[in-house]
Amino acid sequence: MLKRGEKFMFIFSGIVVVAAIAKGYHHFTDLDPAPPKHFYSFDEVGLQGHEVYRKKGCNSCHRAMGTGEVGVAPVLDGVGTRRDLPWLKEYLTDPGSLVPGTAHYGNLGPDFRLLENEEREKLAAFLSGLRANPNSPNYPLKVKRESE
Ligand code: HEC
Numbered sequence: 001m002l003k004r005g006e007k008f009m010f011i012f013s014g015i016v017v018v019a020a021i022a023k024g025y026h027h028f029t030d031l032d033p034a035p036p037k038h039f040y041s042f043d044e045v046g047l048q049g050h051e052v053y054r055k056k057g058c059n060s061c062h063r064a065m066g067t068g069e070v071g072v073a074p075v076l077d078g079v080g081t082r083r084d085l086p087w088l089k090e091y092l093t094d095p096g097s098l099v100p101g102t103a104h105y106g107n108l109g110p111d112f113r114l115l116e117n118e119e120r121e122k123l124a125a126f127l128s129g130l131r132a133n134p135n136s137p138n139y140p141l142k143v144k145r146e147s148e
Contacts (some may be wrong), residue, residue, distance in 0.1 A: 037136035038077040040065065042129040049126025052119050056110060064130055073109065078132030078139055088124045 027146040042050065053059070059068030083091070090097065092112050095104040103109040115123070132139040 021112070035133055035135060038138075039131050043125060045122055046104075046125040046129040049129075050123050054128055056119075057125035058110075061109060072102070075105065076127065076136055076137045077130055080097055080128040080130045081132040081136075081139055083127075085124060085128050088127050089120065092120045092124055109135055134140055 022044075058064075058076075061073040062068050062076045063070045064079075068076075079088075087098065091099070091104075093113060095102040095112050104112045106114070114119075
């Protein structure tokens with residue numbers, strides 16, 4: 001028979017071992033977090049587009065890459081997945097042809113019709129690089145096209 005003190009030590013070390021295993025398991029699961037919701041993939045032109053985006057103050061209404069406002073306008077993280085490059089270029093040329101009553105005729109957001117072609121190319125490349133994984137809340141915002 002174990003003495004009182006020995007019994008206590010036996011149970012106590014049992015608890016320590018269980019706690020250590022539980023902690024180890026936690027550590028193990030921490031190493032395998034949920035996949036990121038967004039990722040970024042910019043070529044040289046896309047990086048120049050980020051400069052244009054910053055200079056034009058787009059993040060005073062939009063949120064992307066961890067900065068900018070929410071609630072005013074759509075979050076742009078993931079926009080390069082929910083919209084394709086031709087859509088983005090068209091939107092930056094004549095947004096009203098895709099979004100009736102658009103804010104981007106200068107009534108709220110900047111008037112995209114006034115962009116220079118070079119700025120348009122750069123911005124489109126930047127926006128196209130703001131990608132979403134399927135677990136992103138911005139991913140399923142699929143565009144309904146006339147042809148669909
Ligand atoms: C004053 C607020 C404001 C600013 C500044 C602004 N936007 Fe917007 N943006 C909006 C609003 C509102 C919408 C909602 C759609 C619409 O009205 O066309 C929008 C929509 C968009 C969309 C379409 C998103 C989608 O998937 O439907 C893109 C792309 C976009 N803006 C890019 C830009 C870029 C690039 C700039 C900077 C040159 C910019 N915005 C600056 C308000 C703003």
